[in-house]
Amino acid sequence: MSSNNITISLDAMGGDDAPHMVIAGAELARKEFKNIKFIFAGNETEIKSRLSQYPKLESIADIIHTDDVVPSDMTAGHALRQGRQSSMRLAINAVSEGRAHAVVSAGNTGALMAMAKFVLKTLPGITRPAIATVFPTQVEDKGSVVLDLGANIECSARNLVEFAILGSVYARSVTGVKRPKVALLNVGSEDVKGHGFIRKASEMLTENLKDAEYMGFVEGTDLNTGVADVIVADGFTGNVALKTIEGTAKLVSSMLKNSIKSSPLAYVGYLFMMPAFKKLKRRSDPRLYNGGMFLGLRGLCVKSHGGTDEVGFANAIKVAYHLAEYKFNDNVAEVINTMSLDDMFIEEEA
Amino acid sequence: MSSNNITISLDAMGGDDAPHMVIAGAELARKEFKNIKFIFAGNETEIKSRLSQYPKLESIADIIHTDDVVPSDMTAGHALRQGRQSSMRLAINAVSEGRAHAVVSAGNTGALMAMAKFVLKTLPGITRPAIATVFPTQVEDKGSVVLDLGANIECSARNLVEFAILGSVYARSVTGVKRPKVALLNVGSEDVKGHGFIRKASEMLTENLKDAEYMGFVEGTDLNTGVADVIVADGFTGNVALKTIEGTAKLVSSMLKNSIKSSPLAYVGYLFMMPAFKKLKRRSDPRLYNGGMFLGLRGLCVKSHGGTDEVGFANAIKVAYHLAEYKFNDNVAEVINTMSLDDMFIEEEA
Numbered sequence: 114m115s116s117n118n119i120t121i122s123l124d125a126m127g128g129d130d131a132p133h134m135v136i137a138g139a140e141l142a143r144k145e146f147k148n149i150k151f152i153f154a155g156n157e158t159e160i161k162s163r164l165s166q167y168p169k170l171e172s173i174a175d176i177i178h179t180d181d182v183v184p185s186d187m188t189a190g191h192a193l194r195q196g197r198q199s200s201m202r203l204a205i206n207a208v209s210e211g212r213a214h215a216v217v218s219a220g221n222t223g224a225l226m227a228m229a230k231f232v233l234k235t236l237p238g239i240t241r242p243a244i245a246t247v248f249p250t251q252v253e254d255k256g257s258v259v260l261d262l263g264a265n266i267e268c269s270a271r272n273l274v275e276f277a278i279l280g281s282v283y284a285r286s287v288t289g290v291k292r293p294k295v296a297l298l299n300v301g302s303e304d305v306k307g308h309g310f311i312r313k314a315s316e317m318l319t320e321n322l323k324d325a326e327y328m329g330f331v332e333g334t335d336l337n338t339g340v341a342d343v344i345v346a347d348g349f350t351g352n353v354a355l356k357t358i359e360g361t362a363k364l365v366s367s368m369l370k371n372s373i374k375s376s377p378l379a380y381v382g383y384l385f386m387m388p389a390f391k392k393l394k395r396r397s398d399p400r401l402y403n404g405g406m407f408l409g410l411r412g413l414c415v416k417s418h419g420g421t422d423e424v425g426f427a428n429a430i431k432v433a434y435h436l437a438e439y440k441f442n443d444n445v446a447e448v449i450n451t452m453s454l455d456d457m458f459i460e461e462e463a
Numbered sequence: 464m465s466s467n468n469i470t471i472s473l474d475a476m477g478g479d480d481a482p483h484m485v486i487a488g489a490e491l492a493r494k495e496f497k498n499i500k501f502i503f504a505g506n507e508t509e510i511k512s513r514l515s516q517y518p519k520l521e522s523i524a525d526i527i528h529t530d531d532v533v534p535s536d537m538t539a540g541h542a543l544r545q546g547r548q549s550s551m552r553l554a555i556n557a558v559s560e561g562r563a564h565a566v567v568s569a570g571n572t573g574a575l576m577a578m579a580k581f582v583l584k585t586l587p588g589i590t591r592p593a594i595a596t597v598f599p600t601q602v603e604d605k606g607s608v609v610l611d612l613g614a615n616i617e618c619s620a621r622n623l624v625e626f627a628i629l630g631s632v633y634a635r636s637v638t639g640v641k642r643p644k645v646a647l648l649n650v651g652s653e654d655v656k657g658h659g660f661i662r663k664a665s666e667m668l669t670e671n672l673k674d675a676e677y678m679g680f681v682e683g684t685d686l687n688t689g690v691a692d693v694i695v696a697d698g699f700t701g702n703v704a705l706k707t708i709e710g711t712a713k714l715v716s717s718m719l720k721n722s723i724k725s726s727p728l729a730y731v732g733y734l735f736m737m738p739a740f741k742k743l744k745r746r747s748d749p750r751l752y753n754g755g756m757f758l759g760l761r762g763l764c765v766k767s768h769g770g771t772d773e774v775g776f777a778n779a780i781k782v783a784y785h786l787a788e789y790k791f792n793d794n795v796a797e798v799i800n801t802m803s804l805d806d807m808f809i810e811e812e813a
Contacts, residue, residue: 251714300703300706336707337714350703358683360685364687365712371603371743387734389726
């Protein structure tokens with residue numbers, strides 16, 4: 114891979130609508146980024162026949178042929194053992210072999226996490242990778258990076274500190290926030306401020322977080338206020354919060370639809386408001402927030418929603434492209450080097 | 464207290480707008496329930512002067528005088544030791560002394576929980592009380608009881624099983640669902656289905672839940688779909704989910720407002736849609752969902768939001784009234800008697 118190009122390797126067979134949305138998504142990303150290149154891992158015949166529709170994309174694409182695919186219902190353990198020739202695994206291998214800067218897959222999340230961890234390994238100083246994404250907030254054009262969203266069900270104080278570092282480096286290098294505000298997700302009761310590992314992480318962050326401002330605890334209400342640039346949670350809580358946001362957005366939209374249907378007058382009003390609703394829909398389009406980043410690994414890996422279309426998949430590619438463009442991992446390494454995490458957590462390690 | 468009346472004791476001094484909203488809220492509840500009576504704990508002069516505006520309410524009200532109040536920023540421990548003569552404590556005492564069926568307070572949550580636990584004690588077979596409330600769902604007029612919302616940060620499998628019992632008895636006795644569907648809140652990953660205590664609780668519920676249908680795990684997306692009548696979580700996760708719903712509702716509403724402001728045409732449409740929006744606002748009015756129930760104690764206790772007005776406070780009274788009317792605690796005792804929880808969890812206890 115040349116130093117001026119950014120090569121993204123794609124699991125061409127992962128996702129409900131693969132390989133169609135993978136290839137059409139790559140074409141959308143190609144139009145946006147001049148120096149992008151692709152490696153498609155999957156069935157060569159199928160990929161070639163679809164690529165022939167996009168000659169420009171074809172000219173910047175390599176193919177790694179395989180007939181093997183990780184089924185969406187396969188356990189991570191099985192996928193790890195039996196999927197060594199799968200499109201997912203070969204796409205990840207392209208990163209570990211230095212052929213690609215980042216990998217994107219819309220396949221089985223558990224399998225992708227397990228394979229990426231196994232093949233790419235964690236960055237020096239980082240014990241566990243986290244899944245992160247950018248949540249929309251009430252402040253227009255401002256997002257909050259939230260992690261972990263489900264990679265680690267049980268977490269230690271050290272894990273949370275690592276997530277805080279990963280999140281703040283992301284905010285600084287990719288989003289361009291000079292001194293990101295970092296918070297820990299907690300509950301509101303004044304007396305019992307959450308689990309012990311959260312309180313311990315809070316002490317460590319107060320003393321040790323570099324190039325970022327540790328602001329303490331926030332509650333679930335703050336996930337979408339934009340008050341923090343980075344919000345850190347254990348993977349269980351983060352996953353529930355992510356899904357709760359999805360569910361609530363659906364509830365509000367169903368309530369709104371019912372209100373509109375409730376009277377002809379309201380329907381007339383709705384017609385006037387169509388452009389405004391379209392704008393709202395565009396802003397809250399889940400495809401724009403597609404792309405769960407696996408942070409903390411020696412290679413860059415992004416998970417696309419399995420049910421997304423080419424627009425959503427192109428967004429996941431964009432997320433991977435930016436991580437590579439802003440040299441996310443080099444920046445993490447720089448911070449980790451100055452922090453001596455192993456010394457900070459020497460008791461925990463012992 | 465006569466067998467035909469339901470007496471609610473009120474902490475007249477708790478909440479931002481107390482005692483005004485407490486007394487005005489009681490008046491609203493009086494109009495709704497013919498057999499309701501009240502005990503107001505707080506400053507007698509202030510209460511009497513306000514009660515004089517409502518002669519009918521005055522005629523069904525007793526006052527327990529005290530000048531002492533639990534400040535909103537006092538820790539639970541302090542409140543427990545120093546608040547023995549506070550309006551909150553005397554209102555709770557009225558329940559333990561058999562003078563009232565239930566207590567409602569809009570004061571300091573931590574203090575109320577600590578005092579209620581200390582004074583009222585847990586029901587036989589129940590080791591920990593939980594905070595519960597009814598979440599609105601996409602199914603009109605159908606709510607889901609969700610608990611625990613923050614009383615217990617660390618939970619065991621047994622705690623979750625207890626919460627499932629409390630929630631299902633609530634759904635059956637108060638909401639009138641014959642065979643409530645009960646679920647555990649968990650994460651979606653197929654491989655690692657959440658914490659060990661959740662998996663263990665799931666096994667216990669599969670085998671032992673009476674008069675209810677245990678349906679397994681649901682994710683955060685299902686908190687508002689109405690798929691379950693009862694959703695059980697540890698207090699940390701439940702609290703984060705509750706706050707996340709509040710935050711997301713605010714995000715969507717702020718996005719909607721921005722879209723309306725974005726064009727004059729949209730604003731015209733908005734005018735047509737006013738009645739529909741008003742209906743939506745009514746349905747999603749947080750005051751209607753006011754009233755966090757402390758379930759699992761030998762006396763009924765409801766926490767009102769501290770910042771609510773008389774409409775919200777009246778709703779909290781309504782919640783307490785229904786718990787008393789449908790003899791919630793008697794129904795719990797009946798179920799617990801048939802389940803021998805202590806035998807089920809004999810290993811854990813040992």
